[in-house]
Amino acid sequence: MSTLVISNLTKSFHKKIILEDVSVQFSTGDILGIFGRNGTGKSTLLQCMFGILDSDSIVIRINNKEINPKDVIASKKIGYLPQDSFLPKEKKVRDIIPIIFPDGEDQDKIFYTQGIHKIENQKAGTLSLGELRYLEVVLLCHLKHDFLLMDEPFSMIQPLYKELIKELLYTVKKTKGIAITDHYYQDVLSITDTNVLLKDRGLIPVFDKKDLVLYEYLTS
Numbered sequence: 718m719s720t721l722v723i724s725n726l727t728k729s730f731h732k733k734i735i736l737e738d739v740s741v742q743f744s745t746g747d748i749l750g751i752f753g754r755n756g757t758g759k760s761t762l763l764q765c766m767f768g769i770l771d772s773d774s775i776v777i778r779i780n781n782k783e784i785n786p787k788d789v790i791a792s793k794k795i796g797y798l799p800q801d802s803f804l805p806k807e808k809k810v811r812d813i814i815p816i817i818f819p820d821g822e823d824q825d826k827i828f829y830t831q832g833i834h835k836i837e838n839q840k841a842g843t844l845s846l847g848e849l850r851y852l853e854v855v856l857l858c859h860l861k862h863d864f865l866l867m868d869e870p871f872s873m874i875q876p877l878y879k880e881l882i883k884e885l886l887y888t889v890k891k892t893k894g895i896a897i898t899d900h901y902y903q904d905v906l907s908i909t910d911t912n913v914l915l916k917d918r919g920l921i922p923v924f925d926k927k928d929l930v931l932y933e934y935l936t937s
C-alpha cells in the first residue's frame with residue numbers, strides 16, 4: 718500500500734488566503750471525494766498537490782518520503798486530470814494514445830475500452846465535450862502512477878459514460894489512490910471511501926449527503 722500525505726498547505730493569491738494549513742491524505746485502495754462551493758479552492762488544492770502551482774507552504778510525502786513539489790511530475794507517482802482539456806486538438810485519437818502510452822499492450826487496453834473505438838479516427842478537437850472528457854478520464858486511469866487527482870471527471874459526461882467511468886475507477890482503485898472533486902455529488906458519493914468538504918480555507922471530514930447539507934454545500 719502507498720500513502721500520499723499533504724500537510725501544512727497554505728496558498729494565497731494576492732494576499733487573499735485560499736487554503737490555510739490544510740492537511741489531507743489517502744492511500745492506494747481509497748477514493749477520496751473533495752467537495753466545496755465554487756471558488757473555495759478545490760482546483761487550487763489539486764494544482765498545489767501536483768506541483769504546478771506554487772504554494773506558500775506545503776509538505777508532500779509519499780510513503781513517508783518527502784518530495785519537492787517541483788519533482789512531483791517527474792516522479793510519475795501522481796497523475797492529474799485538469800479541469801480544462803489537455804489533449805492536442807489537431808491530433809487524431811488513435812495517434813494521441815501511442816504518444817502517452819508507448820507500450821503496445823497498454824495501447825490495446827485503451828483501444829478496447831468501451832466507447833474509444835467509435836472515436837479513434839477523429840481529431841481530439843472535433844470530439845464533443847463529453848466524448849473528450851471521457852477519453853481524458855480513460856487515459857488518466859491507465860497511467861501507471863500510484864495516485865490520481867481528478868478535477869471534475871464527470872463534467873459534461875452522459876449517464877452511460879458516467880457509469881463506465883465509475884466502473885473504471887472502481888477497478889483502478891485496487892492499485893491506486895484517487896482524489897476526485899466534482900459537483901455531481903451523488904456520483905462522487907457513490908464511489909468514494911472518504912470525503913472532505915473545503916470551507917473557510919480548510920477541509921472538514923464529511924460522511925454523507927446530510928453532512929453536505931449541514932455544512933451548507935447543499936440546501937437540502
Ligand SMILES: Nc1ncnc2c1ncn2[C@@H]1O[C@H](COP(=O)(O)OP(=O)(O)OP(=O)(O)O)[C@@H](O)[C@H]1O
Binds near residue numbers: 730735755756757
Ligand atoms: N491565478 C489566480 N489568480 C488569482 N486568483 C485565483 C487564481 N486562481 C484561482 N484564483 C481564485 O482562487 C479561488 C479558488 O479558485 P479555484 O478554481 O481553486 O476554486 P474551485 O473550488 O475549484 O471552484 P469551482 O468549483 O468553480 O471549480 C477563487 O476565488 C479564484 O478566483
